[in-house]
Amino acid sequence: MDKAEMLKDVAPVPRATVVWITACILALLPLVISIPLATEILIWGIFGLGFNLLLGYAGVLSFGHAAYFGVGAYGAGLALLYWNTGLWSSLAIAIAAAVLLACLIGALAIRRRGVYFAMISLAFGQMLYFLALSPLKDITRGEDGLTHIPAVRLFSISLARPKSLYYFIFAITVTMLYLTWRILQSPFGKLLHAYRENEERAKACGYNTTLVKFFSLVLSAFYGGLAGALYTFYLGYVPVSTLFWLVSGTIVMMTMLGGKGTLLGPLTGAAVYLFLQNTISIFTPRWELFVGTIFVIIILAFPGGIMGTLRTKYVNYRMARLQQSGGAAAAGAGG
Amino acid sequence: MLTDVSWNLILMQLFFGLALGSVYVLLASGLSIIYGLLDVVNFAHGTFAMLGAYAVFVAVSLSGSFIVGIISAVVIVALLGTAVEILLLKPLYDKDPLLPLLLTFGLSVAIPDLIKVIFGLIGKPVAYPEALSGATTVGPMIFSNYRLFIIILTLVVLISLWLFLKKSDLGMVIRAATRDRLMVQVLGANTSRLWTVGFAIGIGLAALAGAIAVPTMSATADMGVEMTMVAFVVTVVGGLGSLGGAIVGGLLIGVIIAFTSLIAGQYANVTMYFCMAAILLVRPRGLFGESGRE
Numbered sequence: 001m002d003k004a005e006m007l008k009d010v011a012p013v014p015r016a017t018v019v020w021i022t023a024c025i026l027a028l029l030p031l032v033i034s035i036p037l038a039t040e041i042l043i044w045g046i047f048g049l050g051f052n053l054l055l056g057y058a059g060v061l062s063f064g065h066a067a068y069f070g071v072g073a074y075g076a077g078l079a080l081l082y083w084n085t086g087l088w089s090s091l092a093i094a095i096a097a098a099v100l101l102a103c104l105i106g107a108l109a110i111r112r113r114g115v116y117f118a119m120i121s122l123a124f125g126q127m128l129y130f131l132a133l134s135p136l137k138d139i140t141r142g143e144d145g146l147t148h149i150p151a152v153r154l155f156s157i158s159l160a161r162p163k164s165l166y167y168f169i170f171a172i173t174v175t176m177l178y179l180t181w182r183i184l185q186s187p188f189g190k191l192l193h194a195y196r197e198n199e200e201r202a203k204a205c206g207y208n209t210t211l212v213k214f215f216s217l218v219l220s221a222f223y224g225g226l227a228g229a230l231y232t233f234y235l236g237y238v239p240v241s242t243l244f245w246l247v248s249g250t251i252v253m254m255t256m257l258g259g260k261g262t263l264l265g266p267l268t269g270a271a272v273y274l275f276l277q278n279t280i281s282i283f284t285p286r287w288e289l290f291v292g293t294i295f296v297i298i299i300l301a302f303p304g305g306i307m308g309t310l311r312t313k314y315v316n317y318r319m320a321r322l323q324q325s326g327g328a329a330a331a332g333a334g335g
Numbered sequence: 336m337l338t339d340v341s342w343n344l345i346l347m348q349l350f351f352g353l354a355l356g357s358v359y360v361l362l363a364s365g366l367s368i369i370y371g372l373l374d375v376v377n378f379a380h381g382t383f384a385m386l387g388a389y390a391v392f393v394a395v396s397l398s399g400s401f402i403v404g405i406i407s408a409v410v411i412v413a414l415l416g417t418a419v420e421i422l423l424l425k426p427l428y429d430k431d432p433l434l435p436l437l438l439t440f441g442l443s444v445a446i447p448d449l450i451k452v453i454f455g456l457i458g459k460p461v462a463y464p465e466a467l468s469g470a471t472t473v474g475p476m477i478f479s480n481y482r483l484f485i486i487i488l489t490l491v492v493l494i495s496l497w498l499f500l501k502k503s504d505l506g507m508v509i510r511a512a513t514r515d516r517l518m519v520q521v522l523g524a525n526t527s528r529l530w531t532v533g534f535a536i537g538i539g540l541a542a543l544a545g546a547i548a549v550p551t552m553s554a555t556a557d558m559g560v561e562m563t564m565v566a567f568v569v570t571v572v573g574g575l576g577s578l579g580g581a582i583v584g585g586l587l588i589g590v591i592i593a594f595t596s597l598i599a600g601q602y603a604n605v606t607m608y609f610c611m612a613a614i615l616l617v618r619p620r621g622l623f624g625e626s627g628r629e
Contacts, residue, residue, distance in 0.1 A: 061433050063378075063440075108615050115376040115436060116575060119567040120615065126564050127608030134601040245560060249444060256437060286452055292445025299438045300426060 014263045019181050022264060023174045035162045036234075037278055041271045042166070042173045043230050044254060048266025049180050050223020051251045056261030057184070058216035059196040060110075061118045063248050064125030067105070068098040068221040070243030071128070072228025077146040077238035078139070087152040087159070091229050098225025102218045110213050122245060129243040146238040159233060169230050173267075176223065181263060183219075192216060196261075253295050259305030268306050343476045348593050354482035356589020357489035358548045362562055363569035363581035364496070365540030371513040371576040372533035374432065375424065378440040380541050381562030382447065387412045387542030388554035389450060392459040401464035408546040409539050416538025420531050428530075443559060450556040458555035485547050492543065493582065500578075509533060513576070541566075568611045574624025583622060 029038040047069060054060050075094035079085045085093065109120040132140040140146070151160035159165045183189050194202045195212050203209050232238050241247070250273070258269020276294070280287040302309045362384060369377050377383075390408035395401055419442070427434045462468075467481045500506035512519040512529055520526050545554075545562065552558070569588050573580025588607050596603040614621065 061436070108612060111619065114432060115370075115374075116571070118433075118436060119376060120571060120611070123564060123568050123571065123608055123611055127605055127612075130604040130608070133604075135605060137601075245564075249440065252437065252440065253444075286448045289445050289448035289452065292441050292443075292448065296423065296438055296441035296445065299434055299441060300423065303430065303434055 014181060014184075016178075016181065018263065019174070019178050022177060022267065023170075026170055026173060026267075030163070030166055033275070035166050037274060039162065039166050039169060039234055041267070041274050042169045043227050043234060044251070044270035044274065045267040046169075046173055046176050046223055046230065047227035047251055048255050048258070048270050049176055050220035050227075052255050052260055052262075052266045053180065053183070053192070053223075054216050054220040055252075055255055056259075056265065057189070057192040057196060058213055060213055060217065061114070061252075062121040062217070062220075063118045063245075063252065064105070064121030064123070065220070065224055065251050066243050066245060066247035067101060067121075067125040067128050068224030069228040069231070069247055069251075070132070071101050072098045072225030073232045073238045073242040074132070074140060074146065074228075075225065076229035076232040077149050080149050080152070080232070081146055084150065087154055087233075090152070091226065094229035094232075095222055095225040098221045098228065099218055102221030106214045106217045110217055111210055122248065125243070125248055126245055129240070129245070132240050132243050140240065143240060145240050149232060149236055149238070151236065152233050160236075165234060169234070172226070172230065176226070177263075177267070184263065188212075188215070253291065256303075256305055257295065257298055259307030259309070259311070262305070262307035262311060265305055265307040272306065343474070344597075347476050347478070348597050349590060350478055351482065352590030352593030353586060354479075354485045354589070355593055356586035357486050358544045358585075359565050359569050359589050360582050360585030361489055361492065361540050361544035361547075362566040363573065363585050364493070364578055365537035365544070366566045366570055367537075367573075367576055367578055367581045368540070369534055369537035370570075372509065372516075373424070373428075373435070373530050375435040375439070377537065378436055378563060379442040379446065379559075380439075380537075380566050381559035381564070382443045383412055383416060383538045383541040383559075384545030384548075384562045385447065385450070385554065385556065385559035386415065387545030388461075388549045388558065389454065389459065390542065391546040391549050392461050392554050395461055401461075401467075404461075405543070405546045409542045412542035413535045413539035416542075417531055417535045419538075420534040424534070425527070425530075443563065447556040447559055454556070456556070458553045460553040461549045463550045481550060488547060492540075496540075496578075505532070565607070568607045570621075571611050572614050572621055574621030577621070577623040580621055580623030 026042065029041070047065070051062070051065055054062055072094040075097035076090040079090040079093045105121065105124050109117055109124075112120060133142055151158055153159060154164075154168055157164055159168055184192075191202070191207060191212055194205075194207070195209050199209050202212075228242060231242065254269035254273045255266050256269070257273055258267065259265035273291070277287055277291060280290050284290075298305065304312055362380065366377060366380050369375060369380075387408045390411050391401075391404045394407040394411075395404035398404065398407075423438055423442075424435050427438060463481050467484050469480050471478045471480060471483065498506075500510055508519060508524050508529060509532070512524070512526060512533075516526060519529075541562075545558075565588065569581060569584040572588065573582070573584025588610065591606055591610055592603055595606040618624075
């Protein structure tokens with residue numbers, strides 16, 4: 001029995017139960033940590049779920065994801081401020097704007113491989129930041145950001161209360177987590193996997209790999225726009241820093257920290273990152289020094305991140321067990 | 336019709352743009368050398384330029400001489416780069432190609448904060464060296480001596496770099512390794528040491544760019560990000576891994592920024608990105624990019 005076939009038996013494939021267990025933990029999160037921190041974890045978690053589809057599954061590193069997050073935040077903010085749209089239409093506008101932007105950037109740059117795309121996406125992200133900062137000042141209000149955004153209402157419940165907002169975002173997070181799980185089980189998900197493992201081979205099998213990359217970029221922009229809009233609801237205003245490169249960097253760090261290419265990696269990463277940031281910034285305003293250093297250590301020692309390392313440990317354990325109990329018995333059980 | 340006055344203005348702005356572009360050329364050629372040899376996009380490139388700027392500040396306040404300041408800044412930061420390459424990057428070469436990039440990104444987050452801890456939040460100015468503080472006037476036009484110095488120094492550095500790469504044995508091996516690293520390995524060159532040398536040269540160029548830019552802008556901990564960004568845009572415009580591309584791209588971007596700030600100041604930060612988008616549309620691999628290397 002060769003190793004690959006054995007791996008199929010031991011490598012954990014996330015089941016739907018994982019989604020529901022995570023949902024239970026997230027539902028109880030406000031009992032353990034403060035509601036604002038919990039809300040931010042969910043928002044960044046949604047953002048990370050989409051980012052992970054691109055980085056962890058399609059293997060494309062975007063360093064300009066602040067663009068989608070920021071455009072989502074501004075989209076929702078502008079819609080609420082100028083047209084006084086409701087909850088759902090401002091969400092729709094935010095997502096549509098982010099997806100449209102991804103189509104544009106994707107059409108320009110997605111053909112470029114690896115490092116090139118990372119550089120180009122970062123540059124486009126910064127372009128939007130500077131556009132919002134000065135030339136489009138009349139619309140975006142420049143450095144001040146959009147302020148006095150009216151609170152949104154879900155039917156008759158005002159989401160201005162932190163707790164109601166948390167559980168609204170919680171519902172969306174669980175939906176998106178379930179959706180992500182479904183996407184990964186779908187033929188498209190398998191294609192993503194095939195692409196990451198061996199692009200040439202996927203191409204030779206007749207799949208249009210450029211299209212795969214393009215779709216995962218657009219898909220992750222959908223998540224980014226959604227997260228940006230939720231961030232606007234949460235803050236009640238839109239700071240121009242939502243477009244800054246640091247947002248792109250943060251989502252990269254969170255995803256790597258939690259483990260790219262794992263279903264729960266982004267949520268775990270967001271939780272650990274924000275918890276660290278909150279704790280460290282009590283003691284010093286220079287938390288970036290610590291977070292950056294921790295990130296460097298993660299890259300050097302645990303490139304799989306938290307969930308990736310746990311998964312490898314689990315797989316190794318299962319392999320050892322299988323080898324102990326004898327190859328023949330394993331082959332029989334594996335069938 | 337353009338009057339004499341506006342021609343003078345255009346010439347002066349062109350000069351300004353070339354001086355700005357010279358700094359960008361140094362930045363981008365360092366990035367290009369590192370990428371060409373190591374296949375690593377150095378996200379901390381601007382961070383090392385920032386370190387160069389602070390090193391000049393320290394060295395000038397200790398020694399009082401600007402030339403000593405520049406030389407020691409380049410040497411110190413290049414040594415630092417060597418240490419980073421040996422200790423942090425080497426373990427990652429055989430793994431996922433995105434890991435070295437992510438590692439340098441981590442450095443670009445951590446190092447500016449370290450600088451803030453050491454030097455405080457307020458930027459550190461470095462005065463123009465006395466010999467270069469004046470200006471040369473040609474008719475009604477005024478050219479700052481220091482900016483002239485930047486252009487000439489860049490020219491000298493580029494020519495020496497070119498001579499080093501074309502004429503010296505080590506330069507030849509570096510060029511060969513850029514083309515085909517496996518072949519060079521097979522022929523018995525110590526490629527591991529070659530990467531270190533290449534990284535040190537690239538970082539040295541970044542430090543030089545930061546060091547000569549300080550008197551015009553003063554050193555701040557956050558200047559690195561902008562410099563990384565400029566280096567990226569220039570590299571995408573010129574073509575990744577091409578030294579000629581870095582030179583033409585750098586000067587082009589410098590001049591474009593100079594003229595935009597003359598005509599439409601608020602777009603000064605944005606035009607280089609539009610420029611990059613336009614190049615990507617017309618010529619995706621950049622002006623001088625080779626078709627083989629994407």
